[in-house]
Amino acid sequence: MTKKEDEQRKRLKPQERLSHHHHMRIRWKEFFTSDNQTAAKDATLSERAVIVGHIGMMFLSYGTGAWRVRTAMNTVARKLNMTCSADIGLVSLEYTCVDRDGKSYTQALSLPSTGVNTTKLHYMSKFVYEFENDDGNWTIGEIHQRLTKISRMKAQYTPWQVGLAAALACGGFTFLLGGGIVEVICAFLGAGVGNYVRRKMIDRRLTIVANIIVAVTVASCVYVGAFYLLRLFIPLSKHLLDGYIGAMLFVIPGFPFITSGLDMSKLDMRSGLERMAYALMIILIATSVGWGVAMILNVHPQDFLPLNLGAVTLTILRLIASFCGVFGFSIMFNSKIQMATAAGLIGAIANTLRLSLVQWINMPAAAAAFIGAFIAGMLASFIHQKIGYPRIAITVPSIVIMVPGLYMYRAMFNFGFISINIGARWAMQAIMIIFCLPLGLIVARILTDKHWRHAG
Known part of the structure; x- marks a missing residue:
């Protein structure tokens, strides 16, 4: 992409921006219509399900196995009043969240590559532990902020x-x-x-x-x-x-x-x-x-x-x-x-x-x-x-x-x-x-x- 094309892309509205990568990047925040002050428990089914999927993909990208990914997704889903069923691979994840009314939301997601980052894995484990201890009483903005902070952490070593x-x-x-x-x-x-x-x-x-x-x-x-x-x-x-x-x-x-x-x-x-x-x-x-x-x-x-x-x-x-x-x-x-x-x-x-x-x-x-x-x-x-x-x-x-x-x-x-x-x-x-x-x-x-x- 040229510098001119990049500048034009930045001027587009968020919903008009599309990833130019072969594995197109997901803009997680664009799934949400509720504002950042909305309690996660009060968000729509699709929004709550996207939170669960985002967390699962982050765990998967840091190298942990399927059991740990599913455990984290299940923990968050329970606190958001949903049932979660996930099928997990090396770089892909398909899952369905079902609410108490029997309505469901399904996503199929994939990563461009796999790797290992034990520091980020540690912080994601802390995130899920704290979310569970607080009984899921976080706002959408708090969740976005914490996940963004972890995902943007630079490598520990040169x-x-x-x-x-x-x-x-x-x-x-x-x-x-x-x-x-x-x-x-x-x-x-x-x-x-x-x-x-x-x-x-x-x-x-x-x-x-x-x-x-x-x-x-x-x-x-x-x-x-x-x-x-x-x-x-x-x-x-x-x-x-x-x-x-x-x-x-x-x-x-x-x-x-x-x-x-x-x-x-x-x-x-x-x-x-x-x-x-x-x-x-x-x-x-x-x-x-x-x-x-x-x-x-x-x-x-x-x-x-x-x-x-x-x-x-x-x-x-x-x-x-x-x-x-x-x-x-x-x-x-x-x-x-x-x-x-x-x-x-x-x-x-x-x-x-x-x-x-x-x-x-x-x-x-x-x-x-x-x-x-x-x-x-x-x-x-x-x-x-x-x-x-x-x-x-x-x-x-x-x-x-x-x-x-x-x-x-x-x-x-x-x-x-x-x-x-x-x-x-x-x-x-x-x-x-x-x-x-x-x-x-x-x-x-x-x-x-x-x-x-x-x-x-």
């Missing part, structure tokens, strides 16, 4: 800060996979630059496929460049190039992976399957790019060189690396420092326990993942009760570090070279762990949340 968070997360991730100081340094640099580029592309609203391909390519190239730069001063084995996989793990779609399992456990199959398909798409793109880099460099995945650390030293370093990894991922999800710190502490305990169970008592990786996720879920429930942070905002970052990105990459690498048996073995190990992670959270939620454990 691109370079998000890049630094990814660097911290992937550096910790690489150590936990078995990498040494060289692999950690190179992964730190690669992930930092890669996620910086990714954030800049997201800010320009570039398609997800393009930003993943470019970000993973940049991260891998920076890792390799950093390795050869270090090699000019220190004699290093090319075996250390294998750690480049750690530099691209910032693209792991932890939120949709975990929420897909949670949604399916509550029979929100549409949302669960769409989220799983979205997560798999990202994984396939990222691992395919990693496979391409491996072919160019003639690198074959191998186990990391042994670190030869004592049990106590290794455990302490795992606690630190797990905290750094989870803290970094939380910052990438736009969590506040306090929320990221809480998630980091949970992740440090749960993930270190998981790794210790695998290494010291030879527990199967999937079983250890279940226990680690269960512990994370129980600790998150305790923090939720004491502080009020949304469970999902601290549980998902705390177990993203457990998602087997390395296993997925090795599966894709071997499939690419038609080593089907080896690829299938890695894929099955990854699938078992991915299955057990949300299962651990589900069991913890059933034990600690009386609403969650009931089907109705």
